[in-house]
Amino acid sequence: MDPIAALEEIAASAPGLVAAAGTLDELESVESALLGRSSRLGEVRRAMGSLAPEERPRVGARLQEVTRIINELLAERREDLEKGEEEKRLRAEAIDMTLEAVTFPRGSLHLIQQTIDEVVDIFIGLGYLVADGPEAELAWYNFDALNTPPTHPARLESDTMYLDWGAPEDEVLLRVHTSPVQARWMESHEPPVFIVVPGRAYRNDTIDATHLPVFHQIEGLAVAEDITFSDLKGTLLHFAREFFGPTTTVRLRPHFFPFTEPSAELDVSCFSCSGSDPNCRVCGGSGYIELLGCGMVDPDVFEAVGYDPERVTGFAFGMGVERLAMVRHGIESMKHFIENDIRFLEQF
């Protein structure tokens, strides 16, 4: 047969053969059938030597061309088949990604801890240090140094838990607030003082939705030569905006605490309704949330710790951590905080 005609025939048949290969294995057979030694193309190649010299360039060129076409066809088909086979393989590996087949455990910090850390960080940003102190505390630091004389009702056993320990003149109790740390810190540090004191406090209260015998407070104290009431207001405004959002406003109402003068309670505008919802779950429709007690440090407190009230002024504030967490997270009962139900803990 005329080699050129043979090549044309091969070229014409190749696409059909290549396309018929349904797997990579079949394609390999097709490849050897088309290009292998014993293929018709192979025969043409081998017969090249016996062609007339003037025939050779023409047949040779065509041979190369057909070989190239077939290789292209094969490559193209191989790519298709490989893609298909990979698709099949991947399909076989299908994982239901909606199924939680592997879970990493996630623990949690107690919501009280998280709240404390968040508040503390705000004050660290304002240049405060973090102080700590004993929970079993001397009555002196808990009361006397804070201008609360022995005749004050807060010192009664109905309010404060006392411990059977120590010398009679050094009465020991479970601190009722974190404020004794103020006194301890000032005794051992020179002004200026900028501290926050997170910690536990104790009261002789039975457990109910709004009382715990053990709860947490964050105390703040700033003492320097020129601290004014406006500084107290500005500091608490800054805190409230960081904690509740940038549009929060605050309101100070006069109040009474033995260790500050003037004393105030701080209300913050309701972060939930901003005063627009008369039935608001957070503020009860008042538009404000009562948040904490504060005031200018009483001169008697400075005297008790050896500071000169003629030289320094300062402010102090104390907030209930449970309350902060409750208003922010819609928690209706303080009991959650000490039950340690995993279903509570893991939500935060």
Next chain:
Amino acid sequence: MRVSLSWLKELVEIPDLEAEELAHIFDMIGHGVENVEVLEPQWTEVYVGKVLEVEPHPDADRIRVCRVETGRGPTQIICGAWNFEAGATVAVARPGAVLAGGLEIGERTIRGVESKGMICSERELGLGDDHTGILVLDGEPEIGSLFADHVELPDVVFDLDITSNRPDAMSILGIARDLAAYFRTEYRLPEVDLTTVPGDTSMRVDIDDPTGCRRFVAREIRKVSLGPAPLWMRHRLHKAGFRSISNVVDVTNYVMVELGHPLHAFDADRIEGDHLIIRRATEGEVLVTLDGEERSLHPDDLIIYDDVGPTSMSGTMGGERSEVSKATTRVLMEAASWDPPTIMFMSRRHKLLSEASIRFERGVDPNLSELANRRASALVAQLAGGEVLEGYVDEATGTFEPWTVDLSNRDVERLLGPGIESGEVREILQRLGMKVDGDDPLKVTVPTFRPDLSRPADLIEEIARIHGFDEFGATLPRGPAGGLSPEQARLRRLLHSLASIGLHQAIALPFVSVDSLTDLGWEGGEEDLLRVRNPLSAEESLLRPSLLPGLLKTLGYNLARGAGDVAIFEVGRVFSTDPDPDDPRLPAQPRRLGWAVVGEVGPRVLESPPLEADARISRAIWQYLARSLGITEYTIVPATSPGLHPWRTAEVRIEGQVVGHVGELSPRAARAYQIPRRVAVAELELEPLLRPVPLPQLRSPSPYPPVDFDLSFVVTIDRPVAELIKVTTQAAEGLVETARVFDEFKGEGLGETERAVAIRYRLRAQDHTLSNEEVAPVREAMIRAAETVGARLRGAQ
């Protein structure tokens, strides 16, 4: 304290404001508003009427026919009440009126007689519970006037939270004074018009306890007739939250609310003898108080005695024996000022918090006693028809002079900042009742009713309060340098590390019982524990010496609620009876870290068997934590600890010091806590974990290839693998990069206490490629080293 606007307006001029605006003002001057009640008359079309005639009903026995004038000519009304006769002034609902509860009044015919309207009882008007008869008005109210005008309706009642430093503000007068300062208006004292009859009271009073009683004023009132107080007084007291008792008792309450000075009315005829003595009680004495309770007196109680014994508990509650009753005709009206702490302790000792005692414990001005007594006596004379004797008792144990406080401009500016004019300072103080002289400093004379104002700071608070807290700007001071201490930062890292491997932080109450400790194998007694003298409950009167009881209780709580796997930790103080090293006046109260884990832990994989908590998990948690905290210098040494599994527990030592135990709860303790599972537990001292560690210094990863080989040793269970790894590593003289146990086998071919431990070692040199020739003798040295700790190469004999 409940303050009605109508009463307040009697003593101070108040601009016309909405209830809400006024409430805001109360809040902003420091009298927190707990509640605002807007009171409206619960009726329409009720007028003051005069009964002209009363006649029997022709056809009924129980009702009568009245002719009543209500300003539009006489009207006929049928009435079923019998407590009035012709001439009485009454409240009449005209036809078309609607009364409390929606009762509509019309014209109707009762047994053939026409009735146009109704004569009302207190209950029908919603003014009280009295329905025994109709309401008979006293005085001479204008016939045909609106009845509502005579009971001060509509009205607003503010329930104020008066702070404990303001005894003076527990009165209409005190609130009026604050409002006068706020509104820059005037307040006035009530007018007292006391007429007396000549003569001295025969009563004598001796104050044997000058500390307890500051002043005692008593007037004798004769020919008193007890009965109900007039409507206006009853209604004012009702709004203030008091129950009406009788004219005499109501007067004492009325004056207490009005002026802030409590009073007590004795039946003078029921006082034995005419000599009262005020002194502390004697142990064993008993007094029956007004409420019928028999009270055993305490030697610190301050008591009023008559000739036969205790007759009244001063400032707290009167005695039953000398109580005024319907039969009383001779009243001894007492207005005394008592020592605040005495009353505070006494009233709390007897659980007798009364309106009087809460005022006395905050401090009642002795200079107010005479006025309060005069006011009350005058009212009794006026309302109960008595005669007040001119000569009265007024015993005092001191003089009560106003005091002076120097207030400089600088003081004000230091605390409040610039911006408050000295003129305003002066005006505020004056309006609050102070006398202000001088210029700078101001000489401020403080009246005795303000015991809370003794220092410049106290006056500055008054200035700020009336000036308005809202008026102050907001400035932001910054501290010199803030931040967490290294220990505080490490604590945060510790907490987050534990949370990151699945543990939840718990916060338990620190109170425990001895049983909860005995269950943990604790051998001490109650005397070894710190005890709360006045605990919430007897069972939990002790402070925890360990975190474990709380952690285990929490596990139990969660398991009982259906949780299968619980992993918790706590960081908190434990308490001991030893003195605290930092302050020996205090008991030691170190912080600790503890955990308790039950059930599945670690990553959970659907098809793999769960990893259940046991001692190994505790060990793993420790190791993870140590690595997170950069603690490398620690050892794990098998040990025992009460309540823990004797063969599954180890000490953790940091730099040789034992910091606590990690391991597993003993089965006995687990049973006692009703946790029938393996519980991984640990308790460690916190402070050693927080001590800063040296900064890690780089060891450059070697670029040379490693040599890995495995050694399998047979070693008994009581020879710790840690020891084996330590000696073999040392023997390799710094070439061991890692040594990891990859198999532990017990059983066939091994002795009962033996196990085979397979360790994969990776050796690598820092500066060259290790050759086999180099490694072979090292390997031999490692095997020989293992033999020194009782291990032999597996397969070798």
